[in-house]
Amino acid sequence: WEGEFFPGIPQIKYEGPSSKNPLAFKYYNAEEEVLGKKMKDWFRFSVAFWHTFRGTGGDPFGAPTKSWPWEDGTNSLKIAKRRMRANFEFINKLGVDYWCFHDRDIAPDGKTLEEANANLDEVVALAKELQGNKKVLWGTAQLFMHPRYMHGGATSSELGVYAYAAAQVKKAMEVTHYLAGENYVFWGGREGYQSLLNTDMERELNHLARFLESAVAYKKKIGFNGTLLIEPKPQEPTKHQYDWDAATTANFLRKYGLIDEFKLNIECNHATLSGHSCHHELETARINGLLGNIDANTGDPQVGWDTDQFLIDIAEATNIMLTVIRNGGIAPGGFNFDAKLRRESTDVEDLFIGHIVGMDTMARGLRNAAKLIEDGSLDELVRKRYQSFDSEIGSLVEAGKADFEFLEKKVKEWGEPKVASAKQELAEMIFQYAL
Amino acid sequence: WEGEFFPGIPQIKYEGPSSKNPLAFKYYNAEEEVLGKKMKDWFRFSVAFWHTFRGTGGDPFGAPTKSWPWEDGTNSLKIAKRRMRANFEFINKLGVDYWCFHDRDIAPDGKTLEEANANLDEVVALAKELQGNKKVLWGTAQLFMHPRYMHGGATSSELGVYAYAAAQVKKAMEVTHYLAGENYVFWGGREGYQSLLNTDMERELNHLARFLESAVAYKKKIGFNGTLLIEPKPQEPTKHQYDWDAATTANFLRKYGLIDEFKLNIECNHATLSGHSCHHELETARINGLLGNIDANTGDPQVGWDTDQFLIDIAEATNIMLTVIRNGGIAPGGFNFDAKLRRESTDVEDLFIGHIVGMDTMARGLRNAAKLIEDGSLDELVRKRYQSFDSEIGSLVEAGKADFEFLEKKVKEWGEPKVASAKQELAEMIFQYAL
Amino acid sequence: WEGEFFPGIPQIKYEGPSSKNPLAFKYYNAEEEVLGKKMKDWFRFSVAFWHTFRGTGGDPFGAPTKSWPWEDGTNSLKIAKRRMRANFEFINKLGVDYWCFHDRDIAPDGKTLEEANANLDEVVALAKELQGNKKVLWGTAQLFMHPRYMHGGATSSELGVYAYAAAQVKKAMEVTHYLAGENYVFWGGREGYQSLLNTDMERELNHLARFLESAVAYKKKIGFNGTLLIEPKPQEPTKHQYDWDAATTANFLRKYGLIDEFKLNIECNHATLSGHSCHHELETARINGLLGNIDANTGDPQVGWDTDQFLIDIAEATNIMLTVIRNGGIAPGGFNFDAKLRRESTDVEDLFIGHIVGMDTMARGLRNAAKLIEDGSLDELVRKRYQSFDSEIGSLVEAGKADFEFLEKKVKEWGEPKVASAKQELAEMIFQYAL
Amino acid sequence: WEGEFFPGIPQIKYEGPSSKNPLAFKYYNAEEEVLGKKMKDWFRFSVAFWHTFRGTGGDPFGAPTKSWPWEDGTNSLKIAKRRMRANFEFINKLGVDYWCFHDRDIAPDGKTLEEANANLDEVVALAKELQGNKKVLWGTAQLFMHPRYMHGGATSSELGVYAYAAAQVKKAMEVTHYLAGENYVFWGGREGYQSLLNTDMERELNHLARFLESAVAYKKKIGFNGTLLIEPKPQEPTKHQYDWDAATTANFLRKYGLIDEFKLNIECNHATLSGHSCHHELETARINGLLGNIDANTGDPQVGWDTDQFLIDIAEATNIMLTVIRNGGIAPGGFNFDAKLRRESTDVEDLFIGHIVGMDTMARGLRNAAKLIEDGSLDELVRKRYQSFDSEIGSLVEAGKADFEFLEKKVKEWGEPKVASAKQELAEMIFQYAL
Structure with a gap:
């Protein structure tokens, strides 16, 4: 399938605040300058491959709900490539410049590491060919879905799993580098514990430090100059994750002498799950010299798990942009849409609507922040x-x-x-x- | 009033698990050895002067409820001394060896620093005289009650307040030293923010670091060898406190090169308010080499503020003691009862009952932990x-x-x-x- | 003191969105019609006497911070009258039509019920004289501050306290009626429990029902036609309050046959403390036929206690107004500002600024809701x-x-x-x- | 496969507190009398088919981890029957008398309702044959997993889904009746909303009432005398579920005249997610005359989603049993183990260990509660x-x-x-x- 994946969807354009067209921007105007910089350069928006192309609508109590036309129900290489084409059509029509991925989102796993790597190479070669002037904001390895990672990757109680995680990160860094990725992310969804009763937390943290040291060494070895980012999250899937919040992660990095090698990828929904406002986490990262990237999403203030919704709160967006402006911008990081459609949103156009309202919200935030800064009071x-x-x-x-x-x-x-x-x-x- | 303050209360003795006497220990047996150490040496229990002698039962919606017989409704020096006598009768009858205080708990404030210091000297002289073989576990300065501290002490936006806080800590360290105190605590109830909109968090944190550096210098100058302790708490009274939890505080200490000068005073209720189990905070402190003291209390799992209840959960007490044993004990810190009667508990004997059940709970925890360790499975x-x-x-x-x-x-x-x-x-x- | 209490503050006027004057409305334009009704009639704004005139800035860790010029540090009748004059100057300058009070806010308590009632009569007579065309939105009895109410008022374990609460509500209903109050509120801050271990919940709920039945009977007896309102709150000061949320309160009213005699006063901060959005509680009240009044405030989404802040969230205000419009308005209830200055806001003008931004926020909500309804999509x-x-x-x-x-x-x-x-x-x- | 499914597991016996055998009861002694009733009759323990036989260890971030020997990776009728045999071996070895199920747990869904019903009939016939003196504590219909139910079953915005839910409940009631089930449960995992913006809550609640009325009518029509139970849960998977907690559900039942036709199934983990202690929810159900069944599990106090862990807290178990004793027992309801192994527990014996410690915990609770009641103080x-x-x-x-x-x-x-x-x-x- 090499035709159009979103035939009903036009190129999304800026039509201004009076437009009623759901498939147009009302506030985000890519080329418009705000405080001396183009909007698109303030944001460096990125589409998250996993939510947009691998989100099924499944949840702990429910089966998948999405049936995107380009899927055939398999996780084959053929469909992986089809999705990659859809991805580039999507980001082109949306008018963003970046995308983010986990290794296992974009290509099928294999029975062996070798097979998985070969699958990945094949899809990555296609992505390289297709991406043109689009870029990878960051890549990462998925160290949480496969059952081998049930006790963690770098912090697994099993040496064999630690090694597997190392091999997987090695490859994911290589392909991120090959795709000219500007950053590489570590999200430790399983790096934590379910119970302290059966856990040696100190030993696990020592292993994590060794793992990250090796990642730094390998990055240098292959000449990858992108920023290494750690993404704090307090819990879920585990009861406690070691990268709980910005300050906890900074303590870990300082303790093990890694503070100069990493920055943070702050996600708003993770911030609120850890008991902080998103603005607090961003400011904490900023004043520790660690603000590297933003996962632009939001949670539900009454809900105790990660809902990864598109941010629609203008006040929060304004606070975010106040920090980003104070930080002198976010590059080489950007704003990744780590946000997904609700399970019940099942039209293809909903994928666009979610991203459009998310981008417009951030654009309103930028305009408001600029107004506040110019006003000065x-x-x-x-x-x-x-x-x-x-x-x-x-x-x-x-x-x-x-x-x-x-x-x-x-x-x-x-x-x-x-x-x-x-x-x-x-x-x-x-x-x-x-x- | 130099007679008996608790005439109906006998010396509290160990009577064993079958006793039905509320004014006796059923599990805590001070001289009994567990894992090679006397129970009293594992715990080094301390009575918190503020809760036990200055707790009024007032809350944000209610006036004081306690009318202890030694009070006359004033905050005079005379009554301050009477309370100090009551304090020593209390800890003697309870059979604990330590007490803890804030400067302003034990002596009336003054119109000037000089007057406040003179008041403090007078009460401290009496305490010195009365304390015999009892000891101060830790002293501290109250930098949160007076309206001058409404924006913080060390992190106040006002230089004059920073200076006042410095002068007050200087004096509190001196009297702690004079009373042979074994530790000195910093609890930053107002060191935080209510809103990021009107706060320069980075500047405030820099001030806090300067303040703590000066405290270290002054400690050394006066030859005080006690441990300096920071007590993390996430929020309340402020929306966000800078010493949010153990890891956040450790990050701050590392960033400013203070990590070797401080340890942590972990409070269970503060732990749960920060989204962690008490056991997690203790283990985090331990593996960062920072476990210095324990404020033995508990919160209500359904309540979002500090309830400072006496701990009665045997499982939690067992977890606490597992960490303490792993840490090789808690000395020179101890277990301070930062716990208060419920507002509705208004009998003098309730003060004893609360402490007795708290001590028995910890003793059950120790016995259980020892059983687990000896069993080894x-x-x-x-x-x-x-x-x-x-x-x-x-x-x-x-x-x-x-x-x-x-x-x-x-x-x-x-x-x-x-x-x-x-x-x-x-x-x-x-x-x-x-x- | 019969002169001006706020000499520097002008009559607050509408100056439109481009105004930079903090002492002017930018969105609230009292006489402007929206959806066929004047703004002031949509809102029926009310100033809460307690927060505005009795709020001291004290909190569980801090002494009062406000020193309003009309106070002299006493709770005398003289000062009570002065405050009442200040109240009317305040609501006149602010341009609102209603005020709300607890009996003990406006007049000093007495050593006996008779003395307390006489004090209340004296202040109420002055209020009657001063209020002119201003009206009481609702009155209520303060059944939570005095230590006698520590176990509850209507649900106290003590018969004498139940009786005292009855006598106090009787009087508060009388003076509300005398002041032509349009509603009467029950907020059960102490009607709940701290622990189920020492509580007979069923018996307490039976008592509460008896109490409310008596209130209904007395209302009818004295010819008071105002609405009786119950204000749900989940907890604080107690661990669990019987009027937890709208649905819990509705269940209680239905169980005891009181559903037709009461409506609800929904407070946004109480809503979020109970785990619901404010919009949810309003809609729940509305579809149960119980929406009677709104306490317009907000909490901090990361904080587990009642912060009673002025609402500044435009999106939330829009949701509130969508429900109010759907409800055909809120009369005979209104929008009471159950909101207080932050402890650290100590200028007299801050009292005005807080209310102005609160009124403007609601006005933006109304304008937005009208836009949504007119648009229809x-x-x-x-x-x-x-x-x-x-x-x-x-x-x-x-x-x-x-x-x-x-x-x-x-x-x-x-x-x-x-x-x-x-x-x-x-x-x-x-x-x-x-x- | 008609042999033994758990060949290494013996019949679980009571060995008393000094036993170190993980596959023995230390406190639960089925035939022992406590307060005049056999332990087994106090509890009426039930194994939940879904967790024990359909729990895969999958979570929102992870693939299944369990590979039970009787599974072959398919959801075929053959395997469904094998699982049913394993179920009866399990409950026989564990020594419990009851089991609970959803229709779709025990038999594969079909392409049509007719096919699904035929599958169900086939498995149910086998269950009938196998169950001997074991009984169904309750049955229920799974109205949450299939994508058709994404907007709800009885509260779906789609009439066709409402009808489908009706047909499915009809069949599930029939098979529960056929298996001599003693209760029938409604758990409304999708009966709620994700956003009020796109929801007509009033209309949805009206539909829910109509649905439950029809269920009552059908129950009577087929002569099913079991209790109808509603299981409150505040949220997850939806943002807000209509059966939020016991009081909310009671309000709904009263409003629609259904209060005499239903009782409640209280789950401890759901209780704490709604901001209440489990004891509170049980007492609320009891004093509203609605306590019908208990889902014996627990959550993690620091986690905001349903963890469905085996209850191991002795104090909580004691509180639960105090309510059950006050209620005169729980029959015709019982204690259903709505509890699952952690994702990381992957040995077949872990299934037994979890249930054994859960049963022993409840037995300790019963013994303690009896001690408290006999003591009387x-x-x-x-x-x-x-x-x-x-x-x-x-x-x-x-x-x-x-x-x-x-x-x-x-x-x-x-x-x-x-x-x-x-x-x-x-x-x-x-x-x-x-x-």
Whole structure:
């Protein structure tokens, strides 16, 4: 099947906020400049192959619901290639420049590593041929679906599985490099525990560190210059995952001397599952020098598992973009749509609608953030709150030159300090009026 | 008032499991040896002055409910001294060796720092006189109650408040040292944010690091050899506290080069509020070399705020003690009862009952943990799970000498790895039969 | 003090979206008609006396932070009257028509019921004199702050407390009636339990039903025609409150034959604490015929206690207004601002800013909801989803005339049913583009 | 395959607490009398066919992990029959008397309803032949797995699906009746919504009521005398399920006049997902006269989805049994093990170990509850708390004969009421010492 996979779907264009066309952008205008940079360069949007082309609509209580026309019910090489063609038609029509994949999404597994690798090579060769000016934002190895990984990959209690995971990551890095991927991701869905009673957490974490050291070494060996990214998630499928959140992951990287070799891929739904706002996780990554990529999605605030919905909250998108602007952009990372249709959304056009509303939401976030930054009153409110530290004594404090005795003396001189209002409601007002 | 404060309460004694006397221990037998150490030395139990003597029963929707006979409704020096006498009668009758305090619990605040310090000196002198062979487990400064600290102490947006916090910690460290305290705690109830919109998180964290560096310097200057402890808590009163959990705090300490100067005080209720089991937080602290003290309490699994209840869950107590035993004990830290009566418990004897059941629960935990360790089958189950790493190639992996290419070769040799059952239900069975 | 309490604050006016004036409305335009009704009549906004005039900024870890100029630190009758004058200046300047109160907010408690009632009478007489064309949206009795209510009011284990609660509600209903209040609220902050171990839940619920029956009887006796409202909240201060959520409360009312005598006061922050979206609780109340009033506030999605923040989420406000419009409005209820300043917001103007952004948010919600309704495409999407039930057989089902045998026969005729896409992403797109 | 399915597993016997044999009961002694009833009659334990024989270990991120020897990878009639034989060997060896099933667990679905029914008949005939003195605790129809049910069964937006669900329930009731089932369960996994934006909740609830009315009518028509049970669950797979918790379900049943026709099947893991303790849900069901059956399992307190673990918490088991004893037992319901092995537990013996520890846990709960009841001091503590209502005036209140005016008069006579301590810590102490 080499024809059109989405015959009813036109190239998605920007038609502006007054358009009623579901298959058009109302806010995302790729070439428009905002704060001196084109929208498309702020976002570097990427389609996630797994959700868009391998999402079946199955859930723990339900069988698959999607029956995309290009599928025939098999996981054959033939269909894998067909999907890859559909992928490029999809990202072309949507007008994004990047895609992301797991090794096992794009090509069938094999009975042996050799067979799996051969399958992967065949599909990757096609992808290389098809991708033209499209690029891989990142690739990764799927170390969670196969039963061999039930106790983990790098943290499996079985040496043979650790080795298998190493071999699989080796290959996935190679193909990511071959496809000129700009980053490589580690998501440790099984790197964690179900119960501490039967787990040697310290030994598992040591293994994880060894594994990541080897990945760094191999990256250098093959000349892959992309960023290595770790994607924190607190739990699900395991009860506890070792990359719980940004700070936990940073602690691990620092403990094992890996802090300069990795950045983080922050996912909004993972953030909220870990008890943080998405904005908090992004800021934590940023101020630890670790903000590398964003998985743009959202969860349901009342639901305790990963729903991977398309983000539609304009306020959240604005917060995200405030951090990205403060970070000077997100490249060589980007915004990957780690988001899927609801199980009950079964029309082919729904795939487009989900991505369009997601891109438009981020575009609204960027426009709002730019408005806030250009207006300046929110930044000014924050700056003023800390202005006492801009004084001479404040500078001594910040330089580590004000010891407890000196400060005690100052307190005795100064008496009870004045404490100003935090003006949170005013900050919220300024923020909201920019939406 | 220098007479008896608890006239109806006898010295609490061990009467064994068959006793029906609420004012006796059924499991905690201070001098009994378990795994080669006396029970009292495993626990080093401490009474928290604030909950036991300053807890009023007030809550955000309700006025105080307790009317302890030694109170007269004022926060005078006279009553402060009376409470201190009551404190020592209490810990003597309960048979514990330690107590913990905040500066402002034990002595009235003053209009100036000088006045507050003078008040503190007067009460501390009495405590020194009264304490005999009892000891301070840890002291701390209360940097959260006074309105000046509404934006934080070390992370306040106001320089004057930072200085005041420094002066207050300086004094609190001095009196802790004077009372031969074995540890000093930092709990940052206000060191966090309510909203990121009006907060410069990076600047605040830098200030916090400077503050802690100064504390380390001052500790050394005055010759205080006690451990400095940070007590993680995710939130409440703020929306986000910087010492969110053990891993977050460890990341902060590593980032700012403070990792060797601090340990952690893990509180079970704080653990569960951060989305972790208490056991997880203890193990995380332990394997990061940071387990310093335990605030022995529990929360309500359905409630989203700190309830600081006396721990009565035998299984949880067993898990706690498994970690403590693995850690070789908890000294120079101990088990502080950061636990309070329910607002509706208003009899003086309830203060004893709460502590007795708390101590008995921990004692059951210790006895169960010892039983598990002596039996050995749980440890054996865990050891066996990882035995493939005890092989020659496993050792290469653990030594960092097995690179991806080597491992890939092994996979090709070995074929699909065998993966054994995790035996979680068996581990749970072994664990539960020890309770 | 009979002068101006807010001398720096002008009458708040509508200046439109381009205004940068924090003390002006940008979206709320009281007299403007939306869907055939003036904005002020859609909302019937009310100021909550307790938060605005008795909120101290105190929290479980902190002392009060507010020092409003009209306070002198006492809870005297003199200051109570001064606050009442400030209240009316506040609601006049803000331009709202209603206020709400608890008995003990507005007047000092007394040593006896008689004294408390006399204090209340004196303040209420002043309020009557001052209120002019302003009205009481609802009154209520504070049955949670005084220690006598620590085990509950209507559900206290003590008969004397049950009686006291009855006497207090009797009086509060009388003064609400005297002030021409349009509703009367029951919020059962202490009507619940801390532990099932010491609680006879069934007996307590029976008492609660008796209490509410008596309230209905007394209402009728005194000719008070206002709606009786119950305000669900899942927990806090107790571990479990009997009016957990809308459905739980409806079950209670049905069980005891009280369903026709009460409606519900839905609070958004209480909704989310109970695990539901605010929209869900409003819709549940609406379709049970119980939507009576809205406490317009919001919680923090990462926080497990009642934060009572001013709502600033435009999407949530739009959902709320969709339900209110579907309900044909909210009168005789209204929108009460059960919202408070953050503890750290200590300027008098912050009181205005919080309410202004809250009113503007609701106004944006109303405008957006009207846009959605006028556009019609969201309603049409929903209507279409269920259109198979608009058929002849669908009508039989809905009329209860299609039994299992008939339906089985139809299945055999029809074969496998067609199932259309739920179009959730399209619905979200339509919704978001209206914001 | 008509031989032995579990050749290495003996008949599980009671060996008492000192046994170290994982394949023996340490606490559950079927024939032993506790409080005048045999243990087996208190529990009426049931094996859930789906978890034990159809659980694959698959999860949203992982492929199946179990490879039970009797499976051949197909869902054929042949294997269905083999599994049924394995089921009876399992429950015989385990020594339980009941089993539970969904229609589609035990027999393959068909391309048409007729084919599915024929498959079901064939397997059910075999079950009838094999079951001997074993009984069906309850049967049910699986209305959630097939994609046709993606929008619900009884609450689907599609009439054809409603009809299909009716036909399927009709058949499932027939076969439950044929197998002498003692109850029939409705679990509405898809009866709820993912988003209110595209849902007509009121219409859906009306349909649900019609559906249940028809079920009642059909039950009567075929002479099935078993109890109809509804199993509340708050969410998962949907964002919101209509049978959220016990109180929500009771409200629905009352609203639609169905309250006398149904009871509830309370599942502990569902209870905690809805924000309640399991004990709360059981007590709520009990005092509403609705306690019909218990799905004995537990969740992970830190996890936001249904983990369906075997209950191992002795304290929780004790609370459950306190309610069951208060309820006079659970018959004609029982304790169904709606619990599954962890994904990583892959040995056949793990199936037995999980059930054994679950049964032993419940047996410990029963023994502890009996000890508490025989001791009487906990009951006495509760009785005393409410004793003021046992007075003459208390009786007037409870009889609805004490109006507000009468009570106000009493308050004036009595003055400030005395309020006793709630003695929660003492209650917890008494409770824990019984464990």
